[in-house]
Amino acid sequence: MKITAVETIYLKSGIRVHAGPVQYLWVRLHTDEGLSGLGETYPFPLAAQAVIHSALAGVLLGRDPSAIDKLWADMLVAVSYSGWAGAEMRAISAVDLALWDLKGKALNAPVYQLLGGASRQSIRTYNTCYDRVDFLTEPVKLAQELYDSGIRAMKIWPFDSIARQNSGQFITPEQIRAGIEPLGRIRDEFGGRMEVAMEFHGYWNLPSAIRIAHALEPLAPLWLEEMLPQDNLAAYRELKDATRTPLCLSERLMTRWGFRELLANGAASIVMPDLCWCGGLSEAKKIASAAETHYLPVAPHNCGGPLLHMASLHLAANLTNLHILESVRRHYSDEYAGLLTQLVTPVNGEFPLPPGPGLGAELDPAVLRREDVFVERSSL
Ligand SMILES: [Mg+2]
Incomplete structure (x- = not known):
């Protein structure tokens, strides 16, 4: 299996958590076998989105998504100039969740x-x-x-x-x-x-x-x-x-x-x-x-x-x-x-216990039809 596209989905109006709205970013990894994996991070989604498309997509595209540990290590190298504890690590976190979701779907098992x-x-x-x-x-x-x-x-x-x-x-x-x-x-x-x-x-x-x-x-x-x-x-x-x-x-x-x-x-x-x-x-x-x-x-x-x-x-x-x-x-x-x-x-x-396969949930299709949702895609 090969990662063919890295997609980010940014919900501009946010979700009301804490005392007020917080903006979210979802990541979807698509593959040549038709499976996809879903990840998420927050807040400041535009910063994580920039990291994903400018630094992480180049690591991920064309690679086997089952090699999670090696992909993680390579993503860290791609952002580790100095001080990666910020949007860089939030971006890696979102991709990592998507890789686990994808692995669970590929093996038809819940992530736990x-x-x-x-x-x-x-x-x-x-x-x-x-x-x-x-x-x-x-x-x-x-x-x-x-x-x-x-x-x-x-x-x-x-x-x-x-x-x-x-x-x-x-x-x-x-x-x-x-x-x-x-x-x-x-x-x-x-x-x-x-x-x-x-x-x-x-x-x-x-x-x-x-x-x-x-x-x-x-x-x-x-x-x-x-x-x-x-x-x-x-x-x-x-x-x-x-x-x-x-x-x-x-x-x-x-x-x-x-x-x-x-x-x-x-x-x-x-x-x-x-x-x-x-x-x-x-x-x-x-x-x-x-x-x-x-x-x-x-x-x-x-x-x-x-x-x-x-x-x-x-x-x-x-x-x-x-x-x-x-x-x-x-x-x-x-x-x-x-x-x-x-x-x-x-x-x-x-x-x-949560359901599977993977993390057990997809984005509701209605989310992608919302006017306050912005999708960006890097692909092979
Ligand atoms: Mg606390």
């Missing part, structure tokens, strides 16, 4: 089977609370709805608005009291029946992060996620040494080499790669294996588009050191509608 098979029959998940119910004003109502649907863990970020007020440079005792209140209310109502992870989006400096971490300790959050920016892992190690709460890092690190430094320095208790950013399924599997050598679990970042959701389910089905998979009920029950031909939603709070 190709990764080494299912390590579980259902996948534990936590809900990231970009939700119609506001975790700041109605945390107990939100937790109750999730609990009633079988979900036993959730993630909130009540310190973000304070960080924006203070540019993350200081925090007062009164602001700390306000920031911990939603978690306190959930603990009062649910005790230990609901796990709550705290997300900080990299907004804080080190002393403020330590102050917040200390204040949260009595409330036993599941983890503290990205309290600092990701560029100084020695500072993260200081934060780890200052708190007994586990740190979760980081969707912002890319490739096995980016995570190598984190694993060597010991700051993370939970490892969180994003398949559409870190280098794809290939790279996430390698990162997870490296984490396993440090006896660390993986919680894949799954807060993007619909194909990331499907691919993350395949990885989560396979990983022996899975901690828990992120998901967003507003995404899978609402915002992803009409984009893919299949979508997997939780049953009694856990995801079933």
